[in-house]
Amino acid sequence: MPDRELLAAACEAILAVAGEPVSEASLVKALGPEVTEAEVREALSLVQSRHEAATSGMRLEKVAGGYRLATKPELAEFVASFLGVRAQTRLSQAALETLAIIAYRQPVTLPEINFLRGVNSSGVVRTLLERKLIRVAGRKQVVGTPLLYRTTKEFLVLLGLHSLSELPSLEELGETEAPVGS
Incomplete structure (x- = not known):
């Protein structure tokens, strides 16, 4: 078994360069055959405790089936200033409604989304596809064979x-029978 501190440092280094969430299995594979998932979990726990300190600008997050290093929310304005961009990308109300329909009813077709919202949503769906928050998941086997849409890993990461x-369940959100767009 490698040194606990070295293993934690190796996990931290991998997460720092990954650019996307990394699963425990991927970390085990990268760290070698003598490393177990239990040792990786212990190393990740050590990484998390290091980053919980007030002096750290990073935190360990578990998202989309894996782990990632992210900046602490309270430092967002400094990071945004450095990058020269707005601190948070906003989604329109129409995009949020459409994303909610897709998330809760996936896979779902554009005609079904249009019916639930009560308006044409093709432009919103196109925008969500461009932002990689949804993806095409095949075609529904009905007349016209419309495309089916589902959420992506990027959707999970964003949230x-x-x-x-x-x-949250639809009951927790207070589901109504009226179309979302009415």
């Missing part, structure tokens, strides 16, 4: 979720 099961 800071590990999986779709972490979404």
